[in-house]
Amino acid sequence: MSNEAPILLRNPVKEKLSRGEPVYSMTVRLVRTIDIASIAYTAGFDTVYIDLEHSSFSLQDAGQICLACNHLGVTPLVRVPGLDPSLIARVMDSGAMGIVVPGVQSADEARAAVRAVKHAPLGERSLAGAAPQLHYRTLPADQVVRELDQASLVVAMIENQAGLDAAEDIAAVDGVDIILVGANDLSVELGVAGQVDHPKVHEAYLRIIKACQAHGKTVGIGGMGGRPDLIRQYLELGAGYVSTGNDISFLGAAAAQKRQQFA
Template structure:
């Protein structure tokens, strides 16, 4: 479940009640403030709903602040090379795999005071790195991207990819299918999880790609869920 609209911790409880495993707070395509994102992350952690945050780009300083606010993982948009994927890992993980600064007591650990080596171990084990492939360049480099140590999920951004391919919104187009199949093969070879983005309105396609090995599905955002439910309810009285 993508969170773009709701700024309060209520959305964590809604996601939990609806049965979502994870939410991701979209700080790329919204005016979401960091303070609100951190509060929602904390609420999600207490409910067992994994909070991820999509950052605007690969800014390591901003990524560090998002993680220090309680996120359990980062989604980096439009990754186009193995080098950019390694930079994402470096921003999320501590040494020796990365360069993240040790902030001390962490909200993910309920602010317990633990030995630094244990903090590093627990945070690095728990903090996910999700990279988005949503361009021709990213798709051309997906085999190298999926081979990068520390990457957990390669998430296909089908909306932006379809726009770049000149087939905006045509998620059943053969080019989109070929792109998904290439990412699935690359992730199988690299031992990574395939993520599906942009297919929330195409449940049959989601089922088919999950059957082929995809393991993470972005189903839609709070704005679209609210609008769809409101529209459905309104039409009951036409």
């Protein structure tokens, strides 16, 4: 009989993916207050990712949204601008349940992301003590490490030819959970900028799906929020994570639609 304490920290996204259910994400680039967590919850999103790559968000902004999401059962991820382990550690210590790493080009880069998110033996992250994800409970250090590491997600984005060429190796990295295909940037790299329905993009998706299926990883669909038909197609082919779009595009589309009602 195990003497380990029962798991206190749950990651709803991990649980849904383990059951073979798709998860839907909203990117946060505009709204810097915790209200966005409640909006995501009410709208039915499983997860948000807060974009530190393409926004002027501060770490404090991101941390506050992460805390609010965790209380609502919406899994908060943060897209970091790169592989700086000190920044990744601070993001995780602020309440994130995982990171999204843009432009991963090799298995070595994927392993670096895992090392920054996970504690030993899988990673090298420093133990910060009482964690916001655990509502600042005072727990034994071994339990804190176990709880945080089993719940955290590492999402590697493939957005360029180098990443596509290394897809099989990236998918094989222990600790990577999701490979998110950034269709917009990838289409540029493939010489078909913006044509997310181009056969070259489709072939890239098929290659990444095959690699992920071989290694038990989830495929993420990115850059196709305006093409629900393609999203459905890739879900049927085995993808499981959908990045639907960001708060800027959602607000702009709703505002334009409302204005047209009075044209």
